[in-house]
Amino acid sequence: MLLASVLLFAACANKEAEPETVSSEEKTEEETKPISTVWYYFTQDEESESPCLKQTDSPEKVPEQGFRPWTEAVRVSGLGLMYDPPLFLVNKAGILPAFSIEEEPKIEIKNEFYTKTAEGFYKTDLGSLIRLYTNTIFSSILQDESPSSLLRYNSVNGDLLSLIRPEHFKLKNISQLSALEFNKKWFAAFKTEQDGRVEFDYFSFPSFEDLLKENFSVISQEEFINASSPVTLFQDESGIDKIFKMTEKNVKAEMFSEDLKTKQVIFYRNSNTSYAGDFEITASVCEFTPENDQKTLKAVLLETGRLFYTDPETQEWVETALPVLPEGFIYTYFVIRKDIIISAWEEQRFFETGRSGLIVYKIRQ
Numbered sequence: 001m002l003l004a005s006v007l008l009f010a011a012c013a014n015k016e017a018e019p020e021t022v023s024s025e026e027k028t029e030e031e032t033k034p035i036s037t038v039w040y041y042f043t044q045d046e047e048s049e050s051p052c053l054k055q056t057d058s059p060e061k062v063p064e065q066g067f068r069p070w071t072e073a074v075r076v077s078g079l080g081l082m083y084d085p086p087l088f089l090v091n092k093a094g095i096l097p098a099f100s101i102e103e104e105p106k107i108e109i110k111n112e113f114y115t116k117t118a119e120g121f122y123k124t125d126l127g128s129l130i131r132l133y134t135n136t137i138f139s140s141i142l143q144d145e146s147p148s149s150l151l152r153y154n155s156v157n158g159d160l161l162s163l164i165r166p167e168h169f170k171l172k173n174i175s176q177l178s179a180l181e182f183n184k185k186w187f188a189a190f191k192t193e194q195d196g197r198v199e200f201d202y203f204s205f206p207s208f209e210d211l212l213k214e215n216f217s218v219i220s221q222e223e224f225i226n227a228s229s230p231v232t233l234f235q236d237e238s239g240i241d242k243i244f245k246m247t248e249k250n251v252k253a254e255m256f257s258e259d260l261k262t263k264q265v266i267f268y269r270n271s272n273t274s275y276a277g278d279f280e281i282t283a284s285v286c287e288f289t290p291e292n293d294q295k296t297l298k299a300v301l302l303e304t305g306r307l308f309y310t311d312p313e314t315q316e317w318v319e320t321a322l323p324v325l326p327e328g329f330i331y332t333y334f335v336i337r338k339d340i341i342i343s344a345w346e347e348q349r350f351f352e353t354g355r356s357g358l359i360v361y362k363i364r365q
Helices: 024-032 208-212 221-228 240-246
Strands: 008-010 037-044 051-056 076-080 087-090 094-097 107-109 117-124 127-133 149-153 160-164 176-182 186-194 197-205 217-219 251-257 264-268 281-288 297-302 306-310 317-321 329-337 340-349 352-362
Touching: 051 107, 051 352, 076 329, 087 117, 127 160, 127 176, 149 176, 160 208, 176 221, 186 221, 197 208, 197 221, 240 264, 240 297, 281 329, 297 329, 297 340
Parallel strands: 076 117, 251 281
Antiparallel strands: 008 107, 037 051, 037 352, 076 087, 087 094, 094 107, 117 127, 127 149, 149 160, 176 186, 186 197, 197 217, 251 264, 281 297, 297 306, 306 317, 329 340, 340 352
């Protein structure tokens, strides 16, 4: 069934008072000065009451927002590198296409996202899918709301089509698709909470076409955990593992590319640290296909803002850094297009998010 999707392009104008008089010399200098950094933060449009992006001078200048569990906060929750332009998935809001440093970003608002948590994108035989579910720890399931589902996004007209629902696994509509992983085949986990009881169901299937033909297997929790556990032995010919080692910290990285069916989670335990925990810092790793058909561009962004990317001509690693964030803030998912990086940032406290937004930064002058 085709879900009704209201496409509201929400953007907040950043209005600043202009000086009464500006000399022609000052105006000329201002007009010719190249823009190298633009900050945005997520907020609510006063007229439409829809989520939008508003420009700011820096994250410190953003009005404080109450911390919310990350599944309930407006934040970038995924990347779609299989699209042109690449897409940011904005939880509780919609979809944001990558944009240039001169453009005003516009979120494609999706009403379906308001009451659910959005994750994805998943590259499947049915197209690229977005996962919607309710985190029942923080949100109640409304009787008349649509079930947890996988929706196919049409980047041409913006339509969302619900393709996979709990009924395809012979489960009740209140069951939530809490996890979806790929490891040679697909693995799905559902959580069902009813009458004070919580149950989990686990499945595997070769493809989504097979699933629609009821060709799937019920599996154990142990089998699901084994199939979906992060990669711990990681070696990469391009030298990404050397970058992780250089941090002298244990790293949790999420890897995205145009070819991966879903993000790949990597836990890199660094021999240069005695820290016994799972990880100390996070990183995003992306593989991009340049517009001019040059060699594939790989990039690693640490939560601190340290950025490593391969030179398009020499394929040698280049190191640079994004502007330093205030304490308690980190960089997350990013896209590199031509000479700019668009990176999400957010204020974090344990598993909660406060302020969040994007930076557009010119990495090559």
